[in-house]
Structures are given as C-alpha cells and as structure tokens.
Amino acid sequence: xxxxxxxxxxxxxxxxxxxxxxxxxxxxxxxxxxxxxxxxxxxxxxxxxxxxxxxxxxxxxxxxxxxxxxxxxxxxxxxxxxxxxxxxxxxxxxxxxxxxxxxxxxxxxxxxxxxxxxxxxxxxxxxxxxxxxxxxxxxxxxxxxxxxxxxxxxxxxxxxxxxxxxxxxxxxxxxxxxxxxxxxxxxxxxxxxxxxxxxxxxxxxxxxxxxxxxxxxxxxxxxxxxxxxxxxxxxxxxxxxxxxxxxxxxxxxxxxxxxxxxxxxxxxxxxxxxxxxxxxxxxxxxxxxxxxxxxxxxxxxxxxxxxxxxx
Amino acid sequence: xxxxxxxxxxxxxxxxxxxxxxxxxxxxxxxxxxxxxxxxxxxxxxxxxxxxxxxxxxxxxxxxxxxxxxxxxxxxxxxxxxxxxxxxxxxxxxxxxxxxxxxxxxxxxxxxxxxxxxxxxxxxxxxxxxxxxxxxxxxxxxxxxxxxxxxxxxxxxxxxxxxxxxxxxxxxxxxxxxxxxxxxxxxxxxxxxxxxxxxxxxxxxxxxxxxxxxxxxxxxxxxxxxxxxxxxxxxxxxxxxxxxxxxxxxxxxxxxxxxxxxxxxxxxxxxxxxxxxxxxxxxxxxxxxxxxxxxxxxxxxxxxxxxxxxxxxxxxxxxxxxxxxxxxxxxxxxxxxxxxxxxxxxxxxxxxxxxxxxxxxxxxxxxxxxx
Numbered sequence: 036x037x038x039x040x041x042x043x044x045x046x047x048x049x050x051x052x053x054x055x056x057x058x059x060x061x062x063x064x065x066x067x068x069x070x071x072x073x074x075x076x077x078x079x080x081x082x083x084x085x086x087x088x089x090x091x092x093x094x095x096x097x098x099x100x101x102x103x104x105x106x107x108x109x110x111x112x113x114x115x116x117x118x119x120x121x122x123x124x125x126x127x128x129x130x131x132x133x134x135x136x137x138x139x140x141x142x143x144x145x146x147x148x149x150x151x152x153x154x155x156x157x158x159x160x161x162x163x164x165x166x167x168x169x170x171x172x173x174x175x176x177x178x179x180x181x182x183x184x185x186x187x188x189x190x191x192x193x194x195x196x197x198x199x200x201x202x203x204x205x206x207x208x209x210x211x212x213x214x215x216x217x218x219x220x221x222x223x224x225x226x227x228x229x230x231x232x233x234x235x236x237x238x239x240x241x242x243x244x245x246x247x248x249x250x251x252x253x254x255x256x257x258x259x260x261x262x263x264x265x266x267x268x269x270x271x272x273x274x275x276x277x278x279x280x281x282x283x284x285x286x287x288x289x290x291x292x293x294x295x296x297x298x299x300x301x302x303x304x305x306x307x308x309x310x311x312x313x314x315x316x317x318x319x320x321x322x323x324x325x326x327x328x329x330x331x332x333x334x335x336x337x338x339x340x341x342x343x344x345x346x
Numbered sequence: 347x348x349x350x351x352x353x354x355x356x357x358x359x360x361x362x363x364x365x366x367x368x369x370x371x372x373x374x375x376x377x378x379x380x381x382x383x384x385x386x387x388x389x390x391x392x393x394x395x396x397x398x399x400x401x402x403x404x405x406x407x408x409x410x411x412x413x414x415x416x417x418x419x420x421x422x423x424x425x426x427x428x429x430x431x432x433x434x435x436x437x438x439x440x441x442x443x444x445x446x447x448x449x450x451x452x453x454x455x456x457x458x459x460x461x462x463x464x465x466x467x468x469x470x471x472x473x474x475x476x477x478x479x480x481x482x483x484x485x486x487x488x489x490x491x492x493x494x495x496x497x498x499x500x501x502x503x504x505x506x507x508x509x510x511x512x513x514x515x516x517x518x519x520x521x522x523x524x525x526x527x528x529x530x531x532x533x534x535x536x537x538x539x540x541x542x543x544x545x546x547x548x549x550x551x552x553x554x555x556x557x558x559x560x561x562x563x564x565x566x567x568x569x570x571x572x573x574x575x576x577x578x579x580x581x582x583x584x585x586x587x588x589x590x591x592x593x594x595x596x597x598x599x600x601x602x603x604x605x606x607x608x609x610x611x612x613x614x615x616x617x618x619x620x621x622x623x624x625x626x627x628x629x630x631x632x633x634x635x636x637x638x639x640x641x642x643x644x645x646x647x648x649x650x651x652x653x654x655x656x657x658x659x660x661x662x663x664x665x666x667x668x669x670x671x672x673x674x675x676x677x678x679x680x681x682x683x684x685x686x687x688x689x690x691x692x693x694x695x696x697x698x699x700x701x702x703x704x705x706x707x708x709x710x711x712x713x714x715x716x717x
Contacts, residue, residue: 077431077490081684117688125692130429130490134638135687141632142680143377149675150381257677258625265494272491307509314502317495321481324495328486 038301042174048297049178049290053186056289058083058248058260060189062267063274063281064196065240070271071200072233073213073337074122077133079241080264081140082114086245088144091255092151094158103158104185104246111242114140115235122234123227126341137264145257152255160253161185185247192240196278209233213335216342226342241267266320273323275333291316360650362697363643366689367657370682377681383672392679395667396660404543408614410659412437412607412630414552416637417644417651418559419475419603424646425563426596427576432478432493433604433634434627435500436471440605441612441629442504443470444534445512445527445620448613452531459533464551464609471605472598474500479597483590489597497634504629508622526621536614548610552655555603559648572596607633632680636662639683642690658683 038044062079069076086107094103118136121127161183165171170180200206211219212226220226241264248263249255266288274280295312298304304312327333375385396406416433423430430436447466451459478496481487508525517523536546563569574582575592583589611629612620622628640658644651661683665676 075490121688121692126695127688127691128429128694130431131638131642132688132691134431134635135684135691137684138632138635138639138687139681139684142677142682142684145677146377146675146681149677258627261625262498266498269491269495272488305510307506307511307513310502310505310509313505314499317498317502321487321492321495321499324487324491325481325485328481328488 039297039303044297044301046174046177048293050181051296052286052290052293053179054182054251054289055292056285057186057189057251058244058263059267059270059285059288060282061192061244061247062241062264063270063285064189064192064278065237065244066268066271067274067276067278067281068196068200068209068240069233069237070338071213071276071335072209072230073216073335073340073342074230074234074237075129075133075268075339076118076136076234076237076241077130077265077268078114078118078136078140079133079267080260080262081137081144082111082238082241083245083248083260083264083267084140084144084258085110085114086242087249087259088148088245088255089242090246091158091249092147094250094253095152095156098159100159100161100250103250104243107242107246107249108239109242111239111245112235114242115238118238119231119234122341123230126343129339141258144255144259148255148257155254155256158250158253158255161250183251185251189247190282193278193282200278205229205232210335212342213337216337216340220342220344230342266316269320269324272327272334273320275327275330276335287319288316360645362693363645363654363690366686366693367643369689370685373685374678374682377678378672378674381674383674388668388672388674391671392661392664392668394664396664400540401543402663404540404545405663406656406660407549408544408546408659409663410655411548411552411614412611412633413637413640413659414556414652414655415603415607415610416633417640417655418552418556418648419600419607420638420641421644421646421648421651422559422563422572422603423596423600424641425576426572426592427579428479428482428593428596428600429490430475430478430493430597430600431490431638432475432496432601433637434630434632435493435497435634436474436601436604437608437611437630437634438500438504439474439601440467440471440608441620442500442507442608443467443473443605444609444612445530448530448534449512449527452533454533456533456535456537459531460536460547460613463534463613464606467605467607467609468602469605471608472602474605475601476594476598479594479601482597483593501625504620504622508620512620514619524621525623526617526619528619530612530618530620532618534613535618536610544614544616546614548614551606551610553652555606556648556652559599559603563648568595604634604637607637631662636680636683639687642687 062083066079089110090103090107093106094100121132122129163181164184166180170176208224208229211224212229216226270281270284273284295309299309378385378388396402444463444467447463478489478492481492482489512527514526514528536548539545571587572592574587575589579589640655641651644654661679665679669676
C-alpha cells in the first residue's frame, strides 16, 4: 500500500484518471442534452463503438487525427439520424430501441474491424499538449494540464453545455420539450424539431467519445468500450441531469478506474480482487439512483415519452 | 366485420415480425455486397450451417436454449411494462448459483443433482432480478439503469470468483490461471439426448418453461393481474391490484428464467465448467441481450418465442458457416439482430396506426349499416 502513496505515483494516477474520464464525459454530456429534451438513448455504447472504429480506421489509413475525429463525429450523426427516425417518427419504446442500436454497433464495428483491419495494428495516438504556464505548476501541471487536446475539449464542453442548456433560447426549448412538451408545442416550439437536434448532438458526442477512446489508446478491438456507454447513461442520472454533476461523476469513474489499474500494476491487489474493485463504481451508481429516486422532481418529466399532439 | 378486425390484428403481428427480419436481411445483403462478397452464397451457407442436417439442427437447438429462456423471462417482465435489461447479469447469477451448488453437493446422485443445480440457477437469477424489482417497486428506482448496473456488478463478481476463490486448482499449479472452475461433478451433467450431437436435456427444460410461462400469463389469475399492470398501472391500481408486488414478481420471475439459462449454459457446455474470458459478454455470449431480440420477434408471447429463439439460435450457429463460405465475419449476425430490434419496436406504432385505421373503417361501416 505504501508504494501507492508516493507523489509520483499519485500524480500519474490522477493524470490517468482524467484521461480515462474523457470518453465518459463526451458521451454523458451528449446524453444529458438528449435526456433534458425527453429522449433516452440506451444505444450510446454501440454508437461509441462505431465512432471508435471509424476514428481508428481513418487514423490508420490517413494518419490525420483531425479527420479521425471528424469520422467519429460523422458516424455519430448518422446513427443519430437513424435514432431520430425510430424514436420521433415511429415513436418506438426508447428503452428497447436503444438495445437495438447497441447490438448493431457491437456487431457492425466488430464486422468492419475483422474485415478491414483483421490483426491489431497500432494507430497514431494523440500527442500530449502541455498548457503554457499552468502546465509548469509542479505536480498539478502533470495531473491536469499535460493531456491531449481532446481532454481539454471535453472539459471545456462542461461549462459550454451548462451555458447552452440554461442561458440560450435553444436550451430553454430543450428544457421545455423535456418537461412539458404540450405547453412548448402550444407556444410554437417544435417538439420533434428540438428533439431531432438534441438526438443528433447527443449521438455525435457519443461518436466523438468513442473516437477519443480509440485515439487515446491508439488501437481498436472487439467490444473496445466494454460498457462505457451504458455507464455514461447512468452518469447522467448520477449527475442529476446537470453538466457539472456529470463532470463530477465522470472524474469519479475515471479516478476509481485509474486507482484500481495502479493497484494492479503495483501488485497491491491481485487480478481477481481488482475485478471486484471495478464493480464499486457500478454499486455506487445504484446507491446514487436510490438517492435520486427519492428526489423525483429532478428527472425531466417527459423522459422517454413520445410526443403526440392532442394525445 | 368484427371477425375481420380480429383477423387483421392476429395476422399483423407475425407479418410485421417477418417483414422486420426480411428488411434486416435486405440491409445485411447490402452490407455484404459493399464488402465485396456474394450475399446469396453467404445466406445459403448460413441457412445450411444452421438447419442443413441433424448435427446442425442439434447445434441450433442447443444455441437457442438460453435465448428461449431469457426470451421467456423478457416476455414476463415486458408484459408487466418492466424493462429488464439485466438478462446478462441474471444469466451470470444463475450460472454462479448452479456452480456453487454443484461444488457443494457434487456427491448427490444424478437424478437429484441435475434438478438441484437447475433450481439453484432459478434461485440465483431470481435473486439478482428481485434486487432491481424491489428497488423499482418500493423505492421508484428506474429498472433500466439498475439492471444495467447490476450486469456490470455480476460480471465483475464472476471475474473475481473465477480468478480467486473458485478457480480450478490445476490452473494455479500449471500457472496458466485461466479464469474457470474445475470440471464440475459428472452427476450434474445435463443428459445428452441424441448420440453424436450436443443436444441435451436443457432444450426440453426451456420449452417446458416457455409453455409454463404462457399458462401463467394467460391462464392464471396472477398472470392476468401482471398483464393488467402492464397495460395500465393506474387502472390496475383502481381495480385493487397490488402494483408493487406485481412489479417485484415480474422482475423476479424474469430473472429466474435468465438464471436457469445460466445454469444450463454451464451444465450443458462441452467443458462442464463455469468459464469466463474476463469481458462482460464472455460467458453469456450476449444471450441476455439476444434473448430480448427473440422475445420481441415472438411478439412477447412465450409460445411464439420458441420458433423465434430457434431462428436466432440458427443465425448464430450459421454465422460460422457463412464466415467460412464468403469470409464475412459472423459478427454480421449481431448487427442484424440489432436491426431486427429496431424494426420490430418501430413497427409497433405502425401496427397501432393500422389497427386504429381498420377500427375506424369498421365503425364507419357499422354506422352506414344502421344509419
């Protein structure tokens, strides 16, 4: 245990935790926006897998990492368009259609990987960028200000998302269609138009989250996310539908995962016990769900309810 | 007129389901073409590999067994409007309970031990389902999220147990440390039904439970109440039905079915061990999710879920043959399963609109007759 409590190990663990939190953060921020407009998307994990694969593939073939990110975002948009049709036009049960998206992403990303790449090949991974001044602060700089650009983008998205949701006309519409779609509709706000926008944004961010994961690792494999997208959905509840809460949850998840990994590397816990520790965040989330259920009011009132005028 | 209306509704279910699969396959054919292979050749190989002979049919039936049980459980919970996404975790919990029972009671004679391990599976899965059931019924916790979280917890607990306390001692001696139990008691092996194939008793058990679930849902008072809660919790409450108790029952029964699938996966396997590869879907082969596909395809009806499970079991088995024939990875089938789910849930609304339209036509006709 004492090996863990050295400055350098703690700095490395926190830095890894911030890095690991990034994919969760992208996906969960998108999901927050979607849920605030009343749409639950359980297919996040599948979209992340597709985003991860396409980003990895473009990184292999073209070596330009910006194109790789664009590919992740683009595949997210495509899946968003599909989900918007299924959810808004066909009014499908959201808890189930998301599983369809998940299975499609799981199967299709593996199919393309086996077909187009086959054997694991390393792609370029994202270079770290040390932020001037802040990055020079001893220890703190290494923990928080020496990461790849995506990490900063993800964190910058937190205040931006909060600003958009709470202080813009679009955000007002999003909240209105998520709470009282009938009232929003009678005020001339397009319910399905607003939801189309949030679904597209949410899925794009899920795709970017997957791209961040693959490009940070510089690799892809079957089921690379291993459930990150499902946890991201839970983090939205955990953070009570607020970007800052989602950030806290993502960092908690990232730090817990990094700590368990570090314990494993140092031999403090063996492989088996480490698995048990990995279950801790999920248990914590269940506790959070119980607490949130007690304060029901925070959940968007129209979550998962399709809008039918006069219905 | 009434007769025609009923016929419409009865036919529209299977028709829409078949259309959904046809549409998924059409998209699958486009994918195969885009990847530069022949769809026809691929699909023929797939069907041949799934249903082409005695051994293939036996493999399909074996693969369909967990799908049928999970699907039956999904029918029970979805009929009560309880969205159980926790099949994966409940399968693991049942497999674990069965394994522990076999380790503890391995000396019992076969006629006793086989029912005991299956019962343990039911109890293990039922318990894992009862947790989100109680959380939803009595604390209002969203079951979709709690069951997903419990999937993660179950996967990690299994990883821990199979790496440490329950690992085969021989794995430690050899230093290979594959996360698996020892070969479990021979007396717990599910009897083989057909020499030269892998067909075992689990298939019969699964079909029996599907029939039992149908009798429960449509021929028993409790089943009627459970469905009443599903069609309208408020109306059910006014009718004096204990809604929380039904919610609890739905998730527990659903979990028990999944748990039984888990036990059958262990004791009907070729290795007769509980083994994982460390990933969340390693042991289950995603049956906790694929069972949802089978149940939806079967119109959330346990009896229709039997042929649906056979179809999807066949697709999973045939995927390997397709891979050999046209070099398209078998994961295509998982992607197609996802599309089937999307098409089937999307079609529910279309069906509603169709039946509303035909009801309107019928009403207009009646008005014309009388007026």
